[in-house]
C-alpha cells in the first residue's frame with residue numbers, strides 16, 4: 001500500500017508473534033477450494049454447533065431488538081449464574097460482584113494483565129503453552145519467562161521451578177490446566193503447591209481454566225480458587241460451552257481488585273456483546289448441561305481412539321492428556337523439522353496438523369499438536385492417511 005512506510009508503529013509490535021498454523025490453514029483452504037479433501041486436526045475449537053437452548057436464547061434477545069450496552073461487567077443475572085457455577089462445580093463461594101464478563105477469555109487476559117503487570121515485570125509460564133500468553137505480556141511491556149516443562153510434570157509448572165525461576169522482577173505465574181497444546185491436567189497437589197509458593201512470594205496467580213468441563217477419565221479439574229482465594233481466574237463460554245464465535249468469557253478477581261477492574265472494563269470494552277450474554281444465560285440450564293455432557297463423552301471417545309492410534313503409528317506421548325481436545329506428540333522419529341512434516345502431511349496426505357513451534361521452544365521442532373475437533377470417522381481417515389504417508393518415508397530410528 002502506498003505511503004505505508006510513513007506509519008511508525010510502536011516498538012512492541014515487533015515482539016508480537018503470529019500463529020504459524022494460520023499459514024497452514026490458509027493453504028489447507030486453498031487446497032480444498034481446488035477440490036482436495038483435507039482432514040482438519042489443527043483447529044482449536046469444538047466442531048459441534050452452539051447448543052440449541054443457547055442459540056434460542058440469543059435469538060430471542062435479537063428478536064426483541066433491544067441490544068444496547070449491558071452494565072460494563074455484564075448482566076447481573078449472568079454474573080450470578082457464573083458465581084453459582086463455582087459453588088455447584090467446585091464448592092467455592094464467589095460473590096457475583098467479583099465476576100467480570102468479558103469478550104472471550106482473550107478479553108479477560110487484556111483486563112487481568114492491565115490490572116497486574118507493569119513494564120519490565122516478569123511473568124512465569126510454561127513452554128510449551130498457548131502462544132497468545134507471551135504476546136499478551138509483551139503488549140503490556142512485561143517479560144514472559146518461558147519455563148520448559150515436560151511429561152514428568154504433566155507439562156505444568158512445579159513448585160520447584162517457580163522457586164528456581166522467581167527473581168526480584170517476577171510478579172506472578174500464569175497457569176493453564178488442562179493445557180493447550182498438551183491437554184494435560186495439573187494434579188491438585190501440584191496446583192496447591194504452586195499456589196503456596198506464589199503466595200509466599202506475594203505474587204499473582206493467573207489461572208486459565210478455559211478447558212474445564214472437557215475432562216476425561218472421571219476427573220474434575222480443580223480451580224485455583226480452591227487453593228488461592230486471591231487468584232485471578234479466567235474462563236470462557238468458547239470451548240466447553242461451544243460458543244467460540246459469540247466472544248464471551250469471564251474473569252474472577254479478588255475483592256481488592258473489583259473497583260479497579262470496574263474502571264478498566266468500562267474503558268476497555270464498555271461491555272461484552274449483549275445478545276451473547278443473554279444467550280449464555282441458557283448455558284447453565286439442565287437441558288444444555290445434558291447436551292454438553294454428551295459432547296464431552298464424544299470428545300473422550302475421540303481422544304481415547306486418537307491417543308492409541310498415534311502411539312501405534314510411532315508417535316511419542318509422554319504424558320497422557322486428561323482434558324481439552326488436544327494431543328501433543330513427539331514426532332522426532334520422523335525427522336527434526338515439525339514445520340516440514342506438517343507441510344508434507346498437508347500437501348501429500350491431506351491432513352492438517354499444528355506444528356509444535358507455535359507453542360514455544362522446548363523440543364518444539366519435534367512436536368505436533370493434534371486436535372480431535374472432528375468426527376471419529378474423520379479421525380480414522382486422517383490416521384489412515386498418516387499411516388500411508390509414513391509408510392512411504394524412511395524412518396529415523
Ligand SMILES: Cc1ncc(COP(=O)(O)O)c(C=O)c1O
Nearest residue numbers: 044104105106130180236238249
Ligand atoms: C488456552 C487458551 N486460552 C484462551 C483461549 C482464548 O479463548 P477465547 O475464545 O475465550 O478468547 C484459547 C483459545 O484457543 C486457549 O486455547
